[in-house]
Amino acid sequence: MSVPGRQVTTPPLGDWLKDDPDIEVVKSRAEQRTVILRRIDLWSALKVSLALYLSMFAVILAGAVLLWFGARSAGLIGNIETLIEDLGFADNGTFQLKGPEILKMAAVIGPILVVLGSLVTVAGVAVFNAMARVFGGVEVTVSDGD
Secondary structure: OOEOOEOOOOOOOOHHHOOOOOOOOOOOOOEEEEEEEOOOOHHHHHHHHHHHHHHHHHHHHHHHHHHHHHHHHHOHHHHHHHHHHHOOOOOOOOOOOOHHHHHHHHHHHHHHHHHHHHHHHHHHHHHHHHHHHHHOOEEEEEEEOO
16 A cells, blocks of 8 residues: 555554554444334243243252252251250250251152242243233343443
């Protein structure tokens, strides 16, 4: 690129990263748009809520199992059993927390709560759709950039 009255030299290796003074950069403003959310698909809400609640159930169940094993190995479960017996809620040596039974109950009750939570979410989305039809939806402003 040659400019009249100006000598152009080849920049050393690596200078190609620097800004060229001959090129004018026009900075544009960030564009803003307003979007109105009027309807959420019930099938999409069901799929997303099932995935969310199922993953939450798996994480909570895995965490509870790890906490149980940690508490059992640290002797905390035995201390809790002794405390309950000392407080008079059970005879001495008769109260015992049973981990496998607790895990089975959590494995049965958890998926039921997942399905119920998803159905409640879908019902909430249906109420949102009805209210958006009456009141016009939710207005959201979206912009690209700073």
